[in-house]
Amino acid sequence: MKRLALMTLLGSSVLLAACGSGSDSGGDPRGRLDTDYSNLRLADPALGPLSNQHPPSDFSEYLRNGVRLMVQPQGQDGRNDGDFAESPAAEDSAGGGENFSQTNVHVLGVDEADRLKYDGEHLFVAESPYYTYAHFAAGAEIAVDDGFGGSTEPPPNQAVRIYSTQPEAVGATWMARYEFERSEENPLTLSELYTLDDEEGRAQSVAALSDKRLYFHWGWGDTPSYGRRAGATRVDLLDVQSPGNPQLDWSIELEGALLNSRKIGDVMYLVTRTIPQIEGVEPYPDSQEARERNEQLIRDASIEDLLPEYSVNDGDLLPLVTEEDCYLPREIASDQGYADLVTVSAIDLRSRELVSSACINAQLSGIYMSLDSLYLGARGGSGSEQQTGLHKFTIEQGEVDYRGTGVVPGHLNWSDPAFSMDEKDGYLRVVTSVRQGWNDFDHYLHVLREPETGDTEQLEVVAKLPNEQQPEQIGKPGEDIFAVRFLGDRAYIVTFEQMDPLYVLDLSDNENPQIVGALEIPGVSTYLHPVGDGYLVSVGEDPMSMEGGVKIELFDVRDDNNPLSLETHMIGGQRSWSEALRDLRAFNFLSVSDDSLRFTLPVTRRENYEWVDSGLHLFEINNLTGEEAVLEPVGSMIVEQPQDNSNGWHTDSGNGRSRMHGDTVFYLHGNDIWASDWSDPENVQGPFTE
CATH class of the missing domain: 2.40.128 (Lipocalin)
Structure with a gap:
């Protein structure tokens, strides 16, 4: 992986919103590089259709402008990385037909990583590490503050445990413990697992997901959000056909912090986040010499330098995406920039290969995946003007292809956007909230679809609640949404301030939704x-x-x-x-x-x-x-x-x-x-x- 320079950690999009910037069109008459970025502005990439047809020069300059905005020590926008949503499912979403339970997931057929996996014969456990922020500070080559404390050794307990089960005897037997090698230079943290099963549903391999999230001591509450903008994601595939003697069979490591993942059949989808990492760029330069040095490094960066890479079995670095795989707003200006890249990578675990990758340039707020489609939710604006852009991709056999974008007012559910979206019969149903004041919300249901004719890059809104014919509000004044569940032709929404209303929505006609019932309980x-x-x-x-x-x-x-x-x-x-x-x-x-x-x-x-x-x-x-x-x-x-x-x-x-x-x-x-x-x-x- 590219060296994770200090700039990577500090240069998150936290700095983007309040920074001005300027062009790099050349130096002044005295031969200086232009380091006045006051005329540059942060793009709002969340809204409107996307395009991967920008000229390479425009594409790279857009990302360079984003880097220029990052290195300025002004402002914080307080954004976070958002959560990740998957489509709700029927009651048997844990999978099965067997007499044992599995991971509770959002949609039947879309598996989710977890630290405990079970195939009916063996339990696979990802040990939960205990670590301090100092581990990550050391990995980022950041001086540890006096108040930081903690060891600089890699997090302990980087291992997968395997147990055989004897359900008839109410017991289990320890089989093996596979420990991963970790170092101060590569402080990866094991998080969750998938299994790759044979035709009878028994695990042949275990995919162990680890990631490196670099943290900076910038306030305990905000630190994790900033740290997710740098790091690495690794998948180690263990052969467990002999459960007492697991062996490392294959690995892949991606540049970028792991945000979430899903698996359909043999194909695993990793969602990662990166910002361009240009070695030598100094954040918050305090001298003209340093600012000019930064500008020269930014100018000299190629497209390949600005995009994430990956390696297989710790081999040579390869491009994870090219400019043709990345989607920016359809209209971009020369004075705009935005450097955060969210990449979706499809990996076939059985054939052990990267099938495809696609990236978008956005401030992510949620991800929804059905068996056929992937929606990336991105937010733009603020307060009562906040909107959510919904970018639709198809995911046929691991190929991720852009279809179009729709826009709705408000933001996805703050606690779990997984339950704010649902796709049925080609319609996307989504619940959002608009904050009108400190304790004042308007809640909406919107139904979108691809147009039958015309521009396929614009998802159209075909229905919403409330509307003129159905004016009843979702929730009472002061109530926020705490839970949403779509189930076929029905949706259930829980709002709360002091009581807990449960609303029932009839979606049997996607173009004419209705509120049909409500119940108030403590x-x-x-x-x-x-x-x-x-x-x-x-x-x-x-x-x-x-x-x-x-x-x-x-x-x-x-x-x-x-x-x-x-x-x-x-x-x-x-x-x-x-x-x-x-x-x-x-x-x-x-x-x-x-x-x-x-x-x-x-x-x-x-x-x-x-x-x-x-x-x-x-x-x-x-x-x-x-x-x-x-x-x-x-x-x-x-x-x-x-x-x-x-x-x-x-x-x-x-x-x-x-x-x-x-x-x-x-x-x-x-x-x-x-x-x-x-x-x-x-x-x-x-x-x-x-």
């Missing part, structure tokens, strides 16, 4: 999961209650006009927490029959704000085919309590996961696997070690 739901035919189960909180806790609720939505809350169960008191509140992969489920569904979620329980215990909580929903379904708590697998820890504080288990196989439940807490029988969850077996 608390707020942040995750909605479909169950059976006409039920939803939610995970949420009740922040207005003194008792607090994690709230599990069952809704009957068989009658669109009259949604009902059937049962509520609270876990813990104030400040109790579950990863499932923010990450659907922490919510695991298994359909036992047409009449019964089981689900689990990890919870860190507190009472009176004091930590009580951490464990996995088990629930059943029964009588799904009867007159009315019933929510039943089964019990909990408690694996950590204050007396288990010398400092009285729980393990940082923010990636707790579980899998079910028949009547056995496997629970990943920290880096350890535990097991229990469904009928006796308090009798916990484990952890299973070497």
Whole structure:
């Protein structure tokens, strides 16, 4: 990879919004290079159709202008990298037809990386590393401040664990631990896994995803957002056909920080982010000599220098994209610049090759993928003038091709844009919010599609809510959106201020959507999961209650006009927490029959704000085919309590996961696997070690 110069870390788009700039048309009569960038301006690439037909000179100068804007020490726009969305799915989205559960995903057929994978015979665990910001500061050659602290060694626990399972005996056996080599020069952090399966669904290979995110001590709250604009992404493919002796089979490393990924069949899609990395460029130059040196380096940079690269098996560097693969706004001016590049790379894991890559020049706010299409959401403007551009690509057999762009007002859901978009029958349905004031929102549903004739590079809006015929607002004054779920011809939206309205939208006619029902209940739901035919189960909180806790609720939505809350169960008191509140992969489920569904979620329980215990909580929903379904708590697998820890504080288990196989439940807490029988969850077996 190109050397990650200090400029790369500091030169994020945080600096772009408030910087002026100028052209590089030449020096002044005294022979100086023109380093006055006050006439340059930041482009807003989020809106309007894109093009990959710009002359190479215009393309490269646009990126160079973006670099020029970056190196100026003025202004911060506070932007973040956004989240990444995938299309919602039916209730069996964890995959299967088997008697074991898998990763809970947004759409059936689109797999998502996770730190726990299961093929029915073996559990594969990506160990969760513990590290400090100093690891990354050292890798970026940044002096560590006195208050930074921490080791400069690479993060520990860079390994994949493999267990064989014995569900009939409620147990698991340690098989192997494959440890990755890390160094101070390449401080990659293992994050998540995919499996590449054989025809019978058993894992042949495990794809281990690692990335390098460089952080700078610029305020604890903002640091991660800035750091994501530099780094590297690596995929190591392990041969696990002999689970007791895994072997490294193939690897690929991409320039750019890993933002997210998905896999359809054998093809894995990596979403990475880079900014041009020009070695020697000095951020915030404080002398004319340094500014002129910067300008000369920027001018001398070729297109190849400005675009990301990749390598296979640590071999020669190759271009990840060319200018023909990159899409900029259709209209760009010579005084505009924007340097952030988001790249989508399709990698065939079975043939072990990069199939295609495409990049756009945008401030990303969300990604949505169906089985056929990829939508990149990008935001432009601010406040009540903010808009979201939706760039559509087809993804047939790994080939990523641009189709067109649509624009809607507002921004995607702040907590999980995964549930703000959905594609059905060629229509894109999207929910956005426009902030009119500090606590004042307008919420909209828009329906877009490619035009049947004419300009295929402009997605047209064919319907929206509210409208003149359907003026009812989505949400009451002061209410923000906390959860959205599209399910076929219906959409469910949860808004919240002090109560928790659940809105039901009828989308059976995509060009005439309607609000058909609403239900007000205490608390707020942040995750909605479909169950059976006409039920939803939610995970949420009740922040207005003194008792607090994690709230599990069952809704009957068989009658669109009259949604009902059937049962509520609270876990813990104030400040109790579950990863499932923010990450659907922490919510695991298994359909036992047409009449019964089981689900689990990890919870860190507190009472009176004091930590009580951490464990996995088990629930059943029964009588799904009867007159009315019933929510039943089964019990909990408690694996950590204050007396288990010398400092009285729980393990940082923010990636707790579980899998079910028949009547056995496997629970990943920290880096350890535990097991229990469904009928006796308090009798916990484990952890299973070497």
